[in-house]
Amino acid sequence: MADVAVETSELRKTYVSSSGVTEAVAGLTLRVGAGEMFGLLGPNGAGKTTTIGMLTTRIVPTGGVARVGGADVVREPIAVKRHIGVVAQYNNLDRQLTACENLEFRGRYAGLPAKEARRRAIELLERFGLGSRATARITEMSGGQAQRVMIARALMHRPDILFLDEPTSGLDPQTRVNLWDILREIRAGGQTIVLSTHYMEEAEELCDRIAIIDRGAVLACGELAELKTATGLRTVLTLTYDGDPEKIVEQARRLAGVADAEVSENRLRVFTLAPEGILAALVSAGQDAGLALADVRVVRPSLETVFLALTGREYRD
Numbered sequence: 001m002a003d004v005a006v007e008t009s010e011l012r013k014t015y016v017s018s019s020g021v022t023e024a025v026a027g028l029t030l031r032v033g034a035g036e037m038f039g040l041l042g043p044n045g046a047g048k049t050t051t052i053g054m055l056t057t058r059i060v061p062t063g064g065v066a067r068v069g070g071a072d073v074v075r076e077p078i079a080v081k082r083h084i085g086v087v088a089q090y091n092n093l094d095r096q097l098t099a100c101e102n103l104e105f106r107g108r109y110a111g112l113p114a115k116e117a118r119r120r121a122i123e124l125l126e127r128f129g130l131g132s133r134a135t136a137r138i139t140e141m142s143g144g145q146a147q148r149v150m151i152a153r154a155l156m157h158r159p160d161i162l163f164l165d166e167p168t169s170g171l172d173p174q175t176r177v178n179l180w181d182i183l184r185e186i187r188a189g190g191q192t193i194v195l196s197t198h199y200m201e202e203a204e205e206l207c208d209r210i211a212i213i214d215r216g217a218v219l220a221c222g223e224l225a226e227l228k229t230a231t232g233l234r235t236v237l238t239l240t241y242d243g244d245p246e247k248i249v250e251q252a253r254r255l256a257g258v259a260d261a262e263v264s265e266n267r268l269r270v271f272t273l274a275p276e277g278i279l280a281a282l283v284s285a286g287q288d289a290g291l292a293l294a295d296v297r298v299v300r301p302s303l304e305t306v307f308l309a310l311t312g313r314e315y316r317d
């Protein structure tokens, strides 16, 4: 496959209804490299589901272009579908069928012979720890199990790009972490993954690159470290001493990588984009000045602070 898995230019979806006009996606331009785990991060209503809907041919754009696996989503939907697996936001498994049957049906639909579909269904269920649940009906499964069946089903025809819309929404923390492991494993196999999420820590934990979207547009896109640097966000080191750190504040300001330093009571606060090594230098500067260290706090920039810096608004969860 080409180096680029997904490419959009000015992608747009405008809904017109009796209640008015909604620009669900308002000119979205982005590029996902083959083999990447790419996150669409944004609050509820940001346009994530609509974007994934257009990229997976379920929703027809009202403007712009999108190519997935090299194929145009409007002109070549069948070619797009060959490249993609889709895990929807809500459980859309057939509840009358067993886990294995859900997968087999998908395999048959994709043109696999019956025996091959069954073999692959069992292999995938085992891979995701569901071997013993193969003959269980969907109605008998937990949310986390059903989510794993949906991912397995999406992989039946060996797609090279997997789309997941808020895959861990509503799952308990342990199940969510298990699912993260599954996604990492899929990605290690070379597949491209595009996932949407409104959980900052999920994007931070999983994704190689992230597009932060709000109100249907990309606010920023890149590796997390790049986004943090681009927004000028600094790590804040707060060192509390048993005396007045005023005597070392000038020294702290002169340390390589320190953007600023200030003192408040017996606390020294240091702002930096490159915190590595600075803490050790501050500890020894304090020792040399006869100050004993009572406490250290390191607050790193998070996606929450990035969002705030980009929009001036709190992240709406």
Ligand SMILES: Nc1ncnc2c1ncn2[C@@H]1O[C@H](COP(=O)(O)OP(=O)(O)OP(=O)(O)O)[C@@H](O)[C@H]1O
Residues within 6 Å of the ligand: 015, 016, 017, 022, 023, 024, 025, 042, 043, 044, 045, 046, 047, 048, 049, 050, 051, 166, 198
């Ligand atoms: N069929 C539709 N008709 C009218 N408006 C719609 C339709 N689908 C979505 N919207 C609106 O488009 C905007 C984006 O919705 P979308 O579902 O893509 O956001 P989202 O980021 O996926 O949010 P969520 O996490 O809540 O699913 C919202 O304002 C939503 O109300």
